[in-house]
Amino acid sequence: MHTLQPYRQISHKITTLLIVLLAWCTLSTPAFSKPNTRVTAPTEVELRLNQSHQALQLRYPTTVRLEQVLQDTLANLHQLPADHSGRPLYWFGSTLWRSDGITRKAMKRQQSAVIQQLQQLALHWQNSQPETSHSLQVLAKSLSTPLPGQRIFQPLDLDWVRIAPNKNPGLNGQFMLQVITRPETVKVFAALSQPNMTDGEITIPWQERNNATDYLQQVTPLTISHKDYLWVIQPDGNTEQHEIAYWNRNHKDIAPGATLYLPLTSLPDGYESLNHDIVNLLKQRPF
Template sequence: MKCPNLLLCGLLLIGSTVSQAAVTVSGDVLSPGQFEVKPGARLLDVIKASRPNAESYWLGAAWLHGSLVDKQVRLKAGVLFDLKLLQRVALLDDRNTRATLSARLYEQIERLPVTGREVAVLDPIALEVGFARNALLEDGDRLIYPARPSTVEVWGAVAQPCHVPYSAMQEARDYARQCAILSDAESDYLWLIQPDGQVRRVGVAAWNHQEGAVLAPGSRILVPIKNDDLDSPTPELNQQLAEFLATQPLAEVAP
């Protein structure tokens, strides 16, 4: 059947395309699945529909936003480039353990996906009362509500990534000390990655120790790799490594 009005047909076609926009909500919610959204739909619209469990770990919920994927692809590429560069410079300088660590971190980061995670408060109550930004959604966005973890993960210049049991009010350096920190670690700072994706560098040496560097369950600690004693132009490596780790959502099901 031919359409007698081209403008009307065009609007109908646009309308049918818009109606197919969808956002997926998964994890510890009462009604997981895909939700159709209209232009102007916001976070709270699909959060109310999916009904996150009141006992789920709202602090660690993640919003995976398609428009951030390209930016994070570049972030990951930059981290991988700097790790490869650091490995080569370390080999030239006979720092074999540094080169081995750089190569291992390269492999670990290469395996991690680019998620498009955007830092956001996804606590339904905070959104409803206006304490958090009720941002606009886009087609293909995902919301993940994880189970509450019981550990803190330590990454970076350690023998292997390790999980330390969470202990209330325990400081970051005390978690890190429970893992095998390598001699190629930078000893003055740690990078803290909270479950909501916030990233912060804290001093942990005697001269710069910052009190109150406590973590929530499911946080990650990056023990930075030393890179200021080599002729290697990678001054932002550890910060960008922490920022990329922050894009990784917590597991939907507790391990």
């Protein structure tokens, strides 16, 4: 009997210590099993159709699924100017941007950095290559058009969003959604030989089965433009490199509403990322 007493005392002390530690942990550590109580803001989606300046505001008290926004878009589209002549929507070229103030300011800084570099290059070549200098000034002006925000590279076809849960994100905050009907043109951005050009983009009629080389035959690139390849930004924002030299060209389809960018060469030190930055800006632009 006496030999068991020390063990009973030790067991009691251990039990007491565990109770004290458990109580302390309960008071001092967060309850991770509780649901997320983060407060969300209302959600606003500015809806536009094609290039119309008129917009419709879709408002939600909290986070909303993309599927719901697309359903509401289709239900309210009749309130916007009917300039689509009954044509179906071209979801492949429709675009969603995050457009809160902080995001738009960040995009403006990226835009300003690219424009500044193009202007500096135009000054660099002002005397030695005046035509190139003029073309770069025009390109800089064209890229200065304000951006709606930061593009969200996300399928917008309602049927696709419905069947793929990972393509149906929750939206919270401020957004802009531009839905379009299928354009019949593509756009080309490059250093081009057009003395009277006032806009850095050239619009060319889209032709089925035309490739990058076919479209380039309709413009006159300057000597600083790349001779071997260009970048094609498909309407959904996907970027592809298309070969254009006689020794490496192969056919790749280009969709209606695509943007073609012919990169600059012979860039001075410090401008190595300029082409990449221009492509990133072009991906953000509405068509």
